[in-house]
Ligand SMILES: Nc1ncnc2c1ncn2[C@@H]1O[C@H](COP(=O)(O)OP(=O)(O)OP(=O)(O)O)[C@@H](O)[C@H]1O
């Protein structure tokens with residue numbers, strides 16, 4: 085493994101472990117209470133729907149089938165909270181690639197090593213990707229294990245398809261953070277861009293899909309390419325996932341170009 | 351022989367703020383070059399331009415004849431940043447090892463040897479190092495791969511006098527090995543014992559480049575002489591290079607520009623019991639250069 089990738093992973097290690105533990109605890113807990121809810125699915129379903137106003141149900145992806153294994157897994161893990169938490173993790177790690185060290189002034193010495201800036205950025209990105217992949221694999225195992233333990237009756241293939249989408253989504257947002265950080269060298273700007281694009285994108289994709297005036301905006305929402313194909317129900321939405329991957333590649337290229345020509349640390 | 355560092359009209363503006371303007375400078379192989387100037391003069395700006403951390407607004411710079419953009423050049427440079435930041439839970443030794451690996455490795459025992467010389471404890475986490483100890487780690491990483499060019503931005507800041515001496519010894523050894531050194535400082539006293547030449551930068555402009563020996567000659571110096579009996583002021587009037595003469599009974603105070611020769615010869619006619627000569631301080635050298643610059647501009651204007 086290239087020295088810089090290994091070094092960056094070393095720097096990410098504590099954060100990675102922390103986020104993995106947190107995400108696994110979240111998934112494990114929510115999935116395991118499924119069994120107790122299902123003792124009386126009718127009441128649970130009615131209660132769940134009654135608790136939330138219509139707009140909020142849209143936000144949560146409808147929730148009409150919350151009393152089924154798929155519906156429950158989608159609502160608690162893959163709809164909002166799972167992506168939200170995992171995206172926060174990706175954004176925090178993405179900021180550690182360039183903007184964080186730049187603000188802390190530790191990037192200057194790294195830059196003066198005999199490696200060109202493009203390689204520096206690529207290796208940092210590779211470490212980010214590997215880190216997120218590690219978190220994704222462990223959480224996939226927990227999600228699959230917990231849902232089969234809770235008798236959810238969702239095939240592993242569907243969970244894998246949904247989880248892959250989740251990984252691609254957070255990789256997109258992690259790369260976005262890295263890209264904005266590489267272009268401006270400020271963590272706050274990167275977090276603001278990710279926050280606004282992520283939240284607005286999510287609202288447009290869920291509540292906004294039925295509002296004509298804004299529904300076209302779905303095309304520029306990364307969340308659209310994650311949710312629209314309903315992978316947990318319908319399997320692999322290859323086209324959508326390719327869009328996420330392509331967008332990630334574009335961001336990475338942008339980051340390379342922007343970082344290459346910039347003054348660092350000013 | 352070609353210059354190790356060469357700049358031509360090198361200029362850097364931060365927005366509209368001037369960092370450095372029109373720097374043309376040559377640093378020769380094997381010399382120790384002291385780069386002097388007050389706060390905000392443009393020293394760090396120059397050094398960051400040479401290491402390609404920031405890009406020039408105009409002009410160009412080459413190191414070892416290659417454009418500063420070429421990353422291979424940096425393998426031959428040892429760099430100590432002026433605002434060195436080391437943080438995190440990583441131990442200093444591991445960080446140094448990482449830097450060494452990326453630079454293609456350093457000879458065995460080199461890190462320990464330097465750590466011993468500078469009395470640095472490398473088992474401490476970097477975030478917990480004191481300022482001076484951070485500076486030591488910075489020096490170790492700059493020297494450890496025995497680079498042909500050392501660029502040191504305020505290398506002695508935060509170091510205690512003993513360690514400063516050790517550092518100067520390391521600089522001398524590097525020069526003996528034929529390496530070139532560029533080091534910045536606020537005060538001449540810090541570099542005068544090792545530097546061959548100094549450049550003085552002020553408000554973004556290089557105002558002088560001098561041999562250390564020549565600079566000493568031009569330096570302003572305050573001298574105080576005490577005699578065994580009162581001396582007549584007339585004996586010291588009109589001596590070349592001697593001004594502001596004040597005689598009070600048996601003592602004399604004056605300012606000399608350059609050589610003290612005339613003063614010494616005049617004083618030798620009496621019995622000197624005590625003599626105090628303050629080291630020339632950089633600020634006054636600045637002022638001398640500055641007023642010369644002003645003078646020249648005034649002439650050009652007239
Ligand atoms: N990031 C920056 N943004 C705007 N102006 C800057 C920046 N860095 C430096 N400057 C300006 O450029 C000028 C030169 O600064 P520089 O840091 O090169 O000085 P210096 O000689 O290293 O000073 P010091 O002795 O205090 O380290 C100063 O006027 C400073 O205000």
Ligand SMILES: [Mg+2]
Nearest residue numbers: 393394395432
């Ligand atoms: Mg400085």
